[in-house]
Amino acid sequence: MKPAIPQGTRDFDAATIYKREYILDIIKEQFVLHGFEPLETPAFEKLETLMGKYGDEGDKLIFKILNNGLDKKDNPDAVRQNFENVLSGKNDSKITQRALKYDLTIPFARYVAMNYGKLAMPLKRFQIQNVWRADRPQKGRYREFTQCDADIVGSGSLLNEIELSNIYKNVFEKLNIPVEICINNRKVLTALSQLCGPENSMTTLAIAIDKLDKIGLEKVLDELRKRELTEDAIEIVKKYLATQELSTNEEKLENIATLLGENENGKEGIEELKTVLATCPYLNIDFTLARGLDYYTGSIFEVKPTDVKIGSIGGGGRYDDLTSLFGLKESVAGVGVSFGVDRIYDVLEESKLFPEKISNRKTVLLINFGTEYVAGLSKISGVLRGKNISCTLFPDAKKIDKQFKYANRKNFDYVLLYGEDEQEKNTVQLKNLTSGEQSNCSVDEAIEIIQKS
Amino acid sequence: MKPAIPQGTRDFDAATIYKREYILDIIKEQFVLHGFEPLETPAFEKLETLMGKYGDEGDKLIFKILNNGLDKKDNPDAVRQNFENVLSGKNDSKITQRALKYDLTIPFARYVAMNYGKLAMPLKRFQIQNVWRADRPQKGRYREFTQCDADIVGSGSLLNEIELSNIYKNVFEKLNIPVEICINNRKVLTALSQLCGPENSMTTLAIAIDKLDKIGLEKVLDELRKRELTEDAIEIVKKYLATQELSTNEEKLENIATLLGENENGKEGIEELKTVLATCPYLNIDFTLARGLDYYTGSIFEVKPTDVKIGSIGGGGRYDDLTSLFGLKESVAGVGVSFGVDRIYDVLEESKLFPEKISNRKTVLLINFGTEYVAGLSKISGVLRGKNISCTLFPDAKKIDKQFKYANRKNFDYVLLYGEDEQEKNTVQLKNLTSGEQSNCSVDEAIEIIQKS
Numbered sequence: 001m002k003p004a005i006p007q008g009t010r011d012f013d014a015a016t017i018y019k020r021e022y023i024l025d026i027i028k029e030q031f032v033l034h035g036f037e038p039l040e041t042p043a044f045e046k047l048e049t050l051m052g053k054y055g056d057e058g059d060k061l062i063f064k065i066l067n068n069g070l071d072k073k074d075n076p077d078a079v080r081q082n083f084e085n086v087l088s089g090k091n092d093s094k095i096t097q098r099a100l101k102y103d104l105t106i107p108f109a110r111y112v113a114m115n116y117g118k119l120a121m122p123l124k125r126f127q128i129q130n131v132w133r134a135d136r137p138q139k140g141r142y143r144e145f146t147q148c149d150a151d152i153v154g155s156g157s158l159l160n161e162i163e164l165s166n167i168y169k170n171v172f173e174k175l176n177i178p179v180e181i182c183i184n185n186r187k188v189l190t191a192l193s194q195l196c197g198p199e200n201s202m203t204t205l206a207i208a209i210d211k212l213d214k215i216g217l218e219k220v221l222d223e224l225r226k227r228e229l230t231e232d233a234i235e236i237v238k239k240y241l242a243t244q245e246l247s248t249n250e251e252k253l254e255n256i257a258t259l260l261g262e263n264e265n266g267k268e269g270i271e272e273l274k275t276v277l278a279t280c281p282y283l284n285i286d287f288t289l290a291r292g293l294d295y296y297t298g299s300i301f302e303v304k305p306t307d308v309k310i311g312s313i314g315g316g317g318r319y320d321d322l323t324s325l326f327g328l329k330e331s332v333a334g335v336g337v338s339f340g341v342d343r344i345y346d347v348l349e350e351s352k353l354f355p356e357k358i359s360n361r362k363t364v365l366l367i368n369f370g371t372e373y374v375a376g377l378s379k380i381s382g383v384l385r386g387k388n389i390s391c392t393l394f395p396d397a398k399k400i401d402k403q404f405k406y407a408n409r410k411n412f413d414y415v416l417l418y419g420e421d422e423q424e425k426n427t428v429q430l431k432n433l434t435s436g437e438q439s440n441c442s443v444d445e446a447i448e449i450i451q452k453s
Numbered sequence: 454m455k456p457a458i459p460q461g462t463r464d465f466d467a468a469t470i471y472k473r474e475y476i477l478d479i480i481k482e483q484f485v486l487h488g489f490e491p492l493e494t495p496a497f498e499k500l501e502t503l504m505g506k507y508g509d510e511g512d513k514l515i516f517k518i519l520n521n522g523l524d525k526k527d528n529p530d531a532v533r534q535n536f537e538n539v540l541s542g543k544n545d546s547k548i549t550q551r552a553l554k555y556d557l558t559i560p561f562a563r564y565v566a567m568n569y570g571k572l573a574m575p576l577k578r579f580q581i582q583n584v585w586r587a588d589r590p591q592k593g594r595y596r597e598f599t600q601c602d603a604d605i606v607g608s609g610s611l612l613n614e615i616e617l618s619n620i621y622k623n624v625f626e627k628l629n630i631p632v633e634i635c636i637n638n639r640k641v642l643t644a645l646s647q648l649c650g651p652e653n654s655m656t657t658l659a660i661a662i663d664k665l666d667k668i669g670l671e672k673v674l675d676e677l678r679k680r681e682l683t684e685d686a687i688e689i690v691k692k693y694l695a696t697q698e699l700s701t702n703e704e705k706l707e708n709i710a711t712l713l714g715e716n717e718n719g720k721e722g723i724e725e726l727k728t729v730l731a732t733c734p735y736l737n738i739d740f741t742l743a744r745g746l747d748y749y750t751g752s753i754f755e756v757k758p759t760d761v762k763i764g765s766i767g768g769g770g771r772y773d774d775l776t777s778l779f780g781l782k783e784s785v786a787g788v789g790v791s792f793g794v795d796r797i798y799d800v801l802e803e804s805k806l807f808p809e810k811i812s813n814r815k816t817v818l819l820i821n822f823g824t825e826y827v828a829g830l831s832k833i834s835g836v837l838r839g840k841n842i843s844c845t846l847f848p849d850a851k852k853i854d855k856q857f858k859y860a861n862r863k864n865f866d867y868v869l870l871y872g873e874d875e876q877e878k879n880t881v882q883l884k885n886l887t888s889g890e891q892s893n894c895s896v897d898e899a900i901e902i903i904q905k906s
Contacts, residue, residue, distance in 0.1 A: 003502065003566040003779040006551055009495035011564050014578075017491045032814070033838040035845030038470045042462035042597050043496060043553070043583060044516075049456065063497075064519040066539075066549055068587035083536040086519075096519055098459055100496070111464050113456040120862045122848055125467075130496060134521035144495050157848035159827060166835070275824075279831050326456040361485070371728075374612060378732050382619070385486040392488030395575055395610035409573045 008135070008143030018358045020146075023344055024128060026174045027148055030167045031126040036150050039125040041107040043132075044098040047091055051099075053106050053325065061133045063100040063143075100132040104149045105322075105336070112153060113326035121154030121332075140310075140346065151336030153322055158275050161299045161318070164337045165280040168303055168314060175344065176353050178306045179313070182286035183276065186296050186317070187269030191260045192240055196233035206290040209241070213311075217241060241288050249277060249285045256287060272299060295319045301337055308347045313340045361390050362414065362450050365407040368394040369419040377418055380428065380443055387447050407433060414450060461588070461596030471811045473599075476797055477581060479627045480601055483620045484579040489603050492578040494560040496585075497551045500544055504552075506559050506778065514586045516553040516596075553585040557602045558775075558789070565606060566779035574607030574785075581794075593763075599794045606775055606787030611728050614752045614771070617790045618733040621756055621767060628797065629806050631759045632766070635739035636729065639749050639770070640722030644713045645693050649686035659743040662694070666764075670694060694741050702730060702738045709740060725752060748772045754790055761800045766793045814843050815867065815903050818860040821847040822872040830871055833881065833896055840900050860886060867903060 005011060012020065050062055082094035101107050104127045112119065128148045135141055150167065152160045165181065172179045189209070190202040208223045220241075221234055229237070239259055243252045253270060260266030276299065277283055291300045298318035305313055316337035323332045348354050364384060366377050374393075381391040392412070394403045407415045417429040430446045431438045432453065439449060458464060465473065503515055535547035554560050557580045565572065581601045588594055603620065605613045618634065625632045642662070643655040661676045673694075674687055682690070689712070696708045706723060713719030729752065730736055744753045751771035758766060769790030776785045801807050817837060819830050827846075834844040845865070847856045860868045870882040883899045884891045885906065892902060 003563045004499060005563070005567065006495060006497055006499050009497070011495070011568075012491075012493040014490035014492065017493060033841070033843050035816070035818075035843055037467035038465075039467065040465040040470060042459060042464070043585065044459055044462070044597075046457060046459050060521070063521065063551075065553070066517040066519050068513070068516065080536070083533070098516075100518070110456045110458070114458065115464075120859055124845065132496065144497075152848065155848040159821070159846055159848045162827070162831060163846060163848075166831075279828055363488070365488075368612070374615070375732055378615060378619075388486070390486050390488055392577065393612055393616060395605065395608040395612040395616075406573055 006143070008137030008141075010142065010144070019348070019354055020341065020345060022354065022358045023175065023341060023348070024146075024148070027171050027339055027341075028126070028128065030170050030174075031150050034124075034150075034163055034167055036124045036126040036152075039108065039111065039127050040129060041101070041104075041111060041127070043130070044100050045107055045110065047093070047097055047099050049110050049326075050102055050106060051091060054102055058102065061135055062102050063132050063134055064096040065098040065100070066096055067094065101129075102133060103131050104129060104147045104338075105151075106325075108149075108151065109322045110326055112332060113323040113328045116323070116328055116330065116332075119154075122152050122160075123154055124150070124152045126150040140342065142342065146341045148339040148341050149316075149336055150338075151334050153332050153334030156333050158272060158299075160335045161272075161276045162279045164316065164335060165276065165283055165301070168301070168337060169280075169282055171339070172303065175348065177313075177344070177347055177351070179303050180284050180306055181282065181314075182289050182302045182304070183273065183283045184286055184289040184300050185269035185273050186298055186300060187265045187272065188256065188260070188287060189269075189290060191263040191266030191269060192237070194263060194265065195236055195260065196229055199228075203294050205237070206294070207292065209237075209288060209290040210292050212241065212288050212290075244286060244288045249281075249283075252285045252287060269298075291315060291317055295321075299335065305347050308350055310343055310347060310350075313343045313347060314338060315340075361388065362453065363390045363392070363412045364414040364416050364450065365403070365410070365412040366391055366393045367400060367403050367415060367417045367419075368397045369417075370397040373418055373423060376423055380416070380418060383443055384447060384450075387451065389447070389450055413453070416446065459596070461590030461594075463595065463597070472801070472807055473794065473798060475807065475811050476628065476794060476801070477599075477601070480624050480792055480794075481579070481581065483623050483627075484603050487577075487603075487616055487620055489577045489579040489605075492561065492564065492580050493582060494554070494557075494564055494580070496583070497553050498560055498563065500546075500550055500552045502563050502779075503555055503559060504544060507555055511555065514588055515555050516585050516587055517549040518551040518553070519549055520547065554582075555586060556584050557582060557600045557791075558604075559778075561602075561604065562775045563779055565785060566776040566781045569776070569781055569783065569785075572607075575605050575613075576607055577603070577605045579603040593795065593799065595795065601792040601794050602769075602789055603791075604787050604789030606785050609786050611725060611752075613788045614725075614729045615732045617754070617769065617788060618729065618736055621754070621790060622733070622735055624792070625756065628801065630766075630797070630800055630804070633737050633757050633759055634735065634767075635742050635755045635757070636726065636736045637739055637742040637753050638722035638726050639751055639753060640718045640725065641709065641713070641740065642722075642743060644716040644719030644722060645690070647716060647718065648689055648713065649682055653680070653682060653686070656747050658690070659747070660745065662690075662741060662743040663745050665694065665741050665743075697739060697741045702734075702736075705738045705740060722751075744768060744770055748774075752788065758800050761803055763796055763800060763803075766796045766800060767791065768793075814841065815906065816843045816845070816865045817867040817869050817903065818856070818863070818865040819844055819846045820853060820856050820868060820870045820872075821850045822870075823850045826871055826876060829876055833869070833871060836896055837900060837903075840904065842900070842903055866906070869899065 044065055051059055082092045085092035086095045130144055131147050132144050137143060168181050189206055193202045193205045204227050208220050212220050243255045246252050257270055289300060289302050296317035297320040300317035301315055302312045303314035318335040320333050321331045322334055366381055377393050381393055384391050412433055415431045422428050427440055427442055428446050429440050497518055504512055535545045538545035539548045583597055584600050585597050621634050642659055646653045646655045646658045657680050661673050665673050692712055696705045699705050710723055742755050749770035750773040753770035754768055755765045756767035771788040773786050774784045775787055819834055830846050834846055837844050865886055868884045875881050880893055880895055881899050882893050
């Protein structure tokens with residue numbers, strides 16, 4: 001049998017893990033500094049928790065888990081009927097009752113609904129976990145990938161938008177990725193749809209406008225024509241989208257205010273944008289920003305790197321109600337942002353922005369000259385490790401050039417030799433593999449050399 | 454719909470996550486100091502990678518994933534036949550091709566076999582990831598749990614056993630858990646089985662002896678009688694197990710050497726034990742230690758807390774061949790240890806050994822007196838966060854007692870007040886929620902107070 005990894009999944013080796021941790025540590029640090037606390041939910045949820053929450057397209061991408069012990073069923077005919085149900089597109093709890101989580105939002109909503117009485121509101125949680133989607137694998141799209149979300153629920157205050165914007169700003173500054181952090185407000189889009197005629201929904205407009213980057217203005221307008229927008233309405237949408245040509249937030253706001261006139265939603269949306277911008281002047285208003293998901297009701301965000309063409313590397317927004325899906329009477333409003341970890345990784349790689357050495361910890365390979373030196377090496381490595389230096393004792397007394405080759409291949413910082421001479425004189429030989437420098441010294445001196453480098 | 458979490462799984466809230474991280478950080482630190490590098494493999498593997506590797510009992514506990522798009526199949530009759538196959542206990546790739554990983558060893562073996570030519574040997578990897586088993590949930594046993602393994606493969610040297618023993622010793626010392634780290638060698642068990650008669654396998658003996666703790670001596674012997682061991686053989690096993698009554702490693706080794714006589718396996722096993730003990734005198738020989746898994750061939754380990762009755766919290770051993778299952782011609786020997794993270798958590802909890810405050814980071818709640826102070830609060834929190842202090846701006850200008858109640862409930866270290874007076878005088882009021890001490894001071898002075906506490 002030839003071993004293989006499932007399509008759309010990846011093994012992460014040490015070098016990749018260190019780079020991913022570099023990204024995640026920076027994000028986590030900002031989450032924690034801004035008062036967010038971690039949450040972890042299981043890899044799988046009950047099927048009914050997930051189904052029907054992501055639209056028809058989403059539902060099809062959910063990985064369902066086969067119930068266990070099917071082969072022990074005492075009534076094969078009954079089980080056959082259950083299979084028939086699955087065949088005809090229904091869910092059948094006799095066949096599958098669990099599914100891998102598709103995102104972090106719905107499991108979070110389930111958690112909040114389940115524990116509502118016990119949770120102090122507002123609740124600020126971050127969650128960094130894998131999710132799974134049965135998407136067709138392609139470059140940059142995987143069946144297992146990491147989502148990284150922060151949400152504040154139980155508060156409608158715009159201060160939350162300000163805090164989340166600051167997190168975006170700080171994270172990408174720390175990562176040295178130049179970005180544009182865009183903001184819009186769904187209330188402005190609602191106003192636009194109302195202006196286009198009472199029969200048009202905000203969602204129709206949002207879904208069409210969301211494709212602007214991909215398909216261009218003319219095709220967006222065509223799509224809206226197909227949705228039976230009048231030519232007058234199309235003209236309004238054109239004027240609306242044209243604001244993106246203006247260079248300052250002030251000009252954009254002024255233009256939109258004129259376009260939307262006395263519409264209450266429009267006025268509210270514009271007011272909210274102004275409030276957030278007053279504290280976060282680094283944000284860019286982008287009225288063409290729509291976000292595909294239909295549960296956003298207020299501010300929406302998107303982050304794009306300015307120097308790399310890769311689409312968005314972050315996004316989020318405000319929602320009015322997270323938990324009514326789970327029968328909670330109290331409506332839990334909130335706002336959240338998320339980071340696209342895989343794409344951020346690609347941006348850092350492409351722009352060569354990963355630090356050359358991610359860990360400051362020095363690594364030493366202790367050369368093995370045979371069993372008579374093991375006790376000594378064991379003692380030396382204990383002292384070095386006590387000083388936070390990572391040591392590997394080469395386990396077999398192979399030829400010294402093989403051991404050095406290993407040291408180079410595994411990128412050790414130092415090689416330490418301890419043989420007959422050194423044992424006698426109670427010294428070690430330390431070789432810096434980068435500079436080639438070699439020292440004959442005591443263990444304490446060796447530690448000093450390593451720590452200073 | 455009433456929200457619920459799947460049976461046998463858990464949500465981890467912040468307090469639990471911090472405690473789990475406390476454990477995992479200590480373990481990871483030792484792995485890294487001993488030269489191990491991280492590896493991560495996907496949550497699911499191809500079904501054929503996992504099936505047939507864990508015995509019949511294990512196979513039944515593997516969570517299989519339903520193929521996607523079943524409902525779109527254009528030939529329902531064919532799919533029906535596929536279901537029939539699954540019904541009759543066969544695997545059918547039209548129904549399921551993937552399964553959640555059951556442990557970390559087999560995915561690691563798959564990784565090594567897949568990448569053998571590219572990997573520098575010896576390979577030292579650690580892996581801390583979740584695994585899933587469709588076990589009946591019960592106290593302390595979950596369907597999703599974390600495994601934590603370190604293995605060295607590509608080397609038969611006993612130095613590896615020494616290094617891994619040191620990791621056990623250091624980790625439990627750092628966790629302040631008094632433990633007994635037990636060692637035995639499968640070669641000694643092989644010798645015993647040979648002594649009991651040529652038709653007896655080491656595995657039979659190992660499986661029976663492994664139950665000693667649970668079922669007691671008499672039942673173990675009964676089980677061996679059922680396996681048709683002669684009464685002479687039973688007498689030998691009794692003498693063998695009686696060595697556990699002896700108090701020192703030396704006495705045990707001497708006794709066993711006499712019992713096993715000239716048996717080559719026995720002599721080898723004893724010699725190996727002596728070599729490891731020479732550098733790791735803190736190990737306890739336990740000849741009744743057998744370990745259930747049948748792939749161990751040399752040293753075996755088990756760690757038990759001395760003050761809490763909970764069974765083993767760590768275990769491992771040496772195996773001759775990791776990868777032949779995957780068709781690799783080169784046989785890859787290795788040795789590994791694993792930590793039972795969930796049980797370690799329970800031991801620390803039961804013995805009250807978790808540090809009172811796991812994080813040193815101070816947390817501050819900034820009281821919200823209304824929108825006119827938001828700009829000021831935003832600035833102050835920026836300065837505090839720059840000094841590594843975690844800040845939460847209470848998002849809504851609720852009554853001050855409600856905000857204080859929140860601060861207490863969420864265990865903030867400090868509350869910071871910034872209202873009309875403070876804005877005018879460019880000061881803040883800082884209240885230590887533990888001591889009750891209150892200071893009217895500048896932001897810099899507040900930082901100093903917080904950092905000193």
